[in-house]
Amino acid sequence: MLQETKISENLSIVKPKKKKREDKVAETEMKKLENVLFGSLYPVEFGKNIEEEEDALFITDRSANSALSVYEEDAAIVATEDLAPRTPVWVDEEEAKTNINISKVNRLRKIRKEEDEKIISGSEYVSRLRAHHMKLNPSTDWARPDSHVYNSDDSDGDFDGILQTTEDLVVPGSSKLLPGLLEYSRLVDANGQDPSSGPINSVQFHRNGQLLLTGGLDKKLRFFQIDGKRNTKIQSIFVDDCPIRKASFTPDGSQVILSGRRKFFYSFDLVKAKMDKIGPLVGREEKSLETFEISPDSKTIAFIGNEGYILLVSSKTKELIGTLKMNGTARALTFGNDGQELVATGGDGQIYHFDMRSMSCFHKGVDEGCLTGTALGMSPKGNIFAAGSDSGIVNVYNKEEFLGGNRKPMKRIENLTTKVDFIKFNCDAQILAICSSMKKNSMKLVHVPSFTVFSNWPPANKALQFPRCLDFSPGGGMMALGNAAGHVLLYKLNHYRHA
Template sequence: MPSKSKTKLKPASGTLQTPKLSGNKKSKSKSKSLVPAVVKEAVPELPKDEEEEELEKLLFGDLEGFREGLKAAEEEVEESEDEEMRDADEAEEGDEEGLKAIEKDYAAMNDDQLFFIDDTAPTNAVVPYQEEPEKMEVDKVDESAEGKAAWVDSDDERLAISLADHGRSRKLRDNELDDVVTGREYAARLRRQFERIFPTPEWALPEKPSKRPRRGDVSESESSDDESYDFAVSAPSLTALLSSNTTLTAHKSRLRLRPEVIDIHRLPDGNIDQPSVSAIRSISFHPTHPLLLTAGFDSTLRLYHIDGKTNPAATTLHLKNTPLDTAAFLPPNGTKIVAAGRRRYFHIWNLQNSRVERVSNIYGHRDVQKSMESLTPSLDGKYLSLIGARGTVQILDANTSQWICTATIEGTVSSLAWMPPSSFSDTSSPLPQLLIANKVGEVYEFSISLKRVLRVWRDEGCVNLTTIATSTRHIAVGSASGIVNIYDRKVSFTGPGRAEDPKPVRTVESLVTSVSSLRFSPDGQVLAMASLMKKDALRLVHLPSCALYKNWPTDKTPLGKVTALEWGMGAGGLWLVVGNEAGKLRMFEVRG
């Protein structure tokens, strides 16, 4: 059996080694001599023909071709400039010849052939775009104030943009025939559309020049005297005013008002110089001087010099953490101010020495006197009344703040009113006298000097009594149903004790929501009534006819939601001040 042989591969550099075949030594030598050696040699590069060289020049170019192209471009530019200059010279020569021909034609024409008047307006003509003169003036002002633009694209004037082709651009047209505009005009219209959607805020607008405050509802005869000028605010100091003899609000009114139509004019707001930041809850006129006091939930007492023109602010007093419901001057000289809110204390502000006193102790009555927002001074300034819990009313001495007596009634006390001296003899009702009304409509007449109730009567038809007011002759009672009953003290009440319930001389039903304010004018000729629940809910009633004024207020009278009312005596007539929920003091003057 022949033996098996193995093949081996041995690589060598530069030679190709074939595998050895199995066999004897003789066969091996023959196979080795027959295989030639393979050697790697470099391949020679063939020369380029003309076609290949031309293609290479076309693709990559050469230095000679670049120079020739540069020379050709320079020659073309020179030729084009020469042609333009020749064309310009020819055009100038043609224009001169044309102008000479036109001048000859015009010289041969008559004057009526040169001009004509076109009195017919085109109906469907396309009006070319022109910049509005007002807009150009605004642009000039802006450039002078802020400087010129840093960069302007000259191509905007050459662009022609169609506004009718795209739906988003159609809103930029001024009319249906408006179509093509320049790029500059397109940018201006985009800016105008943006300002329409997002107007400039008020804080970014320039300040308006000061003008004379307007007086609303002024007749034509007075409009000629209204010239625009600035008022010079020169208000006297508070100390000088209190020590002076100025008594604009102390004189008696001699007006005789008609029952049908009231002559009323609007004055500048009473707090136009220093407005309130919250709803005005209380308004009070000084007994003798032209001063007005306001108070509200901003815990601040504000005094104003009232002149009917500028009404400059006099001074303010901030009572920390004390939202105020009532504030009033203490008669008869008005040198003290009492202020109270829904707290267990009240404040007395002395205007002469600027001292503020806090009164918080009513000994023996702390359990029923938990709040003092209903503080009401008497007409002579000697007493202070406070509504308490469980049908009680505390009477204090205004000078010493000491407790005097307590009036107790049935039910819950809803309103108080001090009775002024009547114009007729009424010996059965000694003064001072306080009217105390409960929610069910019962009214108690309490005598301070006798310290007892003199008379009790019930308001006719009242379900929920809200407020009560008095004058020298009349008593007005308001309810939550919006009804106001007016009683005549001269004919409705006779004798002491519980008499037969009086009949009102007039029932006013012009308010449809709860009555919140009732105020008689100082001369007793007008009753103002208002409701906080509805905007512009204010009405005036003439007395003693009890006729409702229908010519005022109108739909354009800016009253708002009335939160406080007060009457005063001005130099020209009666002043009516209306405080609203927005913190404004609307002032009106009633003239005879």
């Protein structure tokens, strides 16, 4: 009752009349006492100079929103004489002079108060923009210091452990790559610090995802540290008697095998930084060992020999440990089942499956529509493989169905028109890269789950030139492409988080 009485007395003097100075001072002291005991209804309006009006003892807050406007005619705040006047730190004088036509711009019509309103002042324009911003961006309870959003009694509300781990707080909803458009970014060339003077024939990432090797016809084996920004060159090795046709890390990352159109090949030990020349192989008369594949267990190197022979060499002793034979000429190889199987294709258009334990062929099947097989690629899990031919057609097979007698491919890809030279699956087999070195920009990236080609690849303006080789980083985040101009183009695949 006492508070209501005091407030009613306060409201009854909103419009003060002319009184004597003594009465005004006494009345002011009374209101000061009321404010100390019960608090004022509204805060003092900042930036208002009390001395502007000679007899103004009260200031009405006009900045309140519509919800509080019912009190504007009934309440006032007593301004004390000892309150120091406050002025804005900075005032833009042009705001009052500037007029804004809010009817010409569509997005400004939403701040009109009347339908036919057109011109408003600059200060009014700023005020309405602020009010509109507050309307679109209301304050959130969890951001307030005095807020308690979470219930401590809730059994599911254990948030103390969030900051006690280094795990990601935001986890991607799905790792599924969508078809249509491939999100990628062009980075600095992988060999930008030392481009090759000849065509690039081999490019491969080390299993750590940071080291990249390049090899080409300029007889140089180069190593680069890939970061996407500088791609620093680490080392360059000149092999004076062997233009490099292929160079590859062993899967365990301990050495590099490189070869050319020679009777011998080289092995480079990464730990000892030592290059060894091996060959010719005892008992063999091959004049070229330019094509080979290394088994996933790093134990065996399979070279393509003469007249359909496949030469098996131990990666440890570098000695010939066995041979496999095809009916036609051998053109392409790939390993499967963790190195226990070898798949080969060649001049007779058939696909051979060899058992590495018994050194024998356990299955042979015709590659549909293929006269001469030129390329092979196996998915990391070994459940599907792709075979390319000299006509530019790539057939993708389910391995179990193919071995079971079903020779019908899962998909027949006909996007290339010249001989397929290279086939490569990425780390999770969602992308299949196929390329031909006989035509500019002749490279396609296939979305494997849907077997559709990404429509925005290759880039426009023949940026790839004549592609010759490609490799995906172990985590899938980067893709390196070597071309005949001696450049290794580097791309970041935005769907994958790690290199």
